[in-house]
Amino acid sequence: MIKASNIQKYYGNLQVLKGVDLHIKSGEIVSVVGASGAGKTTLLQILGTLDKQSNESESTLFLNGIEVTNLNGKELARFRNEHIGFIFQFHQLLPEFTALENVCIPAFIKGTSKVDAEKRALELLAFLGLSERVNHKPNALSGGEQQRVAVARALINSPSIIYADEPSGNLDTESADNLHKLFFELRDKFGQTFVIVTHNDELADLADRKLTMVDGLITSSDNAIRASTTEIN
Numbered sequence: 001m002i003k004a005s006n007i008q009k010y011y012g013n014l015q016v017l018k019g020v021d022l023h024i025k026s027g028e029i030v031s032v033v034g035a036s037g038a039g040k041t042t043l044l045q046i047l048g049t050l051d052k053q054s055n056e057s058e059s060t061l062f063l064n065g066i067e068v069t070n071l072n073g074k075e076l077a078r079f080r081n082e083h084i085g086f087i088f089q090f091h092q093l094l095p096e097f098t099a100l101e102n103v104c105i106p107a108f109i110k111g112t113s114k115v116d117a118e119k120r121a122l123e124l125l126a127f128l129g130l131s132e133r134v135n136h137k138p139n140a141l142s143g144g145e146q147q148r149v150a151v152a153r154a155l156i157n158s159p160s161i162i163y164a165d166e167p168s169g170n171l172d173t174e175s176a177d178n179l180h181k182l183f184f185e186l187r188d189k190f191g192q193t194f195v196i197v198t199h200n201d202e203l204a205d206l207a208d209r210k211l212t213m214v215d216g217l218i219t220s221s222d223n224a225i226r227a228s229t230t231e232i233n
């Protein structure tokens with residue numbers, strides 16, 4: 001779960017986040033939409049502990065019940081490695097490593113043995129339809145395949161929270177659709193919580209809840225139409 005209150009961020013005099021409050025339950029898929037510059041990436045980076053809010057003493061950020069604002073650098077790095085997976089628009093795979101090696105890296109950082117890491121990585125890559133591609137380097141993979149490798153890398157340590165920033169922004173329609181389906185399959189199978197920043201309306205509307213950001217604040221929270229129509233039908 002993610003529980004944040006009064007998250008503010010300044011860059012110099014520019015206030016980019018103006019006191020964001022947020023409560024996302026375990027297993028929920030939430031999309032975040034809003035105009036360019038609204039503060040979506042900034043918020044995601046703070047929720048992911050990659051960046052810090054400017055008003056630490058006046059705000060709170062609980063992830064899985066832990067107040068991460070109180071953790072020191074080393075503790076935070078460990079927390080991130082074990083609890084959080086990140087998927088970015090540009091997959092950021094390491095070009096000199098194979099798909100399998102890229103997926104294993106977070107597990108090695110965690111201290112998992114090579115045998116166990118590779119076993120888990122191969123399972124994930126198979127689940128993502130990449131069994132035939134495990135020894136390819138990123139430049140020998142299509143964009144959609146690279147993005148799925150990045151998803152496997154985000155999942156290798158079984159994090160309970162996945163943050164995705166424009167995960168399908170760089171993909172063709174079919175690959176994007178497949179990736180979106182995958183997020184829901186993963187949630188159903190592993191119960192992960194997803195926060196997905198997207199300009200893709202279809203993906204945004206598929207989510208359990210859609211948060212709209214305007215000028216540094218979340219201005220509305222729409223529940224999925226899906227849920228209510230199911231009840232009516």
Ligand SMILES: Nc1ncnc2c1ncn2[C@@H]1O[C@H](COP(=O)(O)OP(=O)(O)OP(=O)(O)O)[C@@H](O)[C@H]1O
Nearest residue numbers: 011012014016034035036037038039040041042043
């Ligand atoms: N490191 C930084 N230094 C100064 N200003 C920054 C920095 N990072 C972001 N900003 C500014 O903060 C504002 C919010 O940026 P952010 O990246 O969060 O927007 P966004 O909603 O993700 O937009 P987009 O949809 O274009 O990705 C923008 O005005 C941006 O220029």
Ligand SMILES: [Mg+2]
Nearest residue numbers: 040041042165
């Ligand atoms: Mg952004």
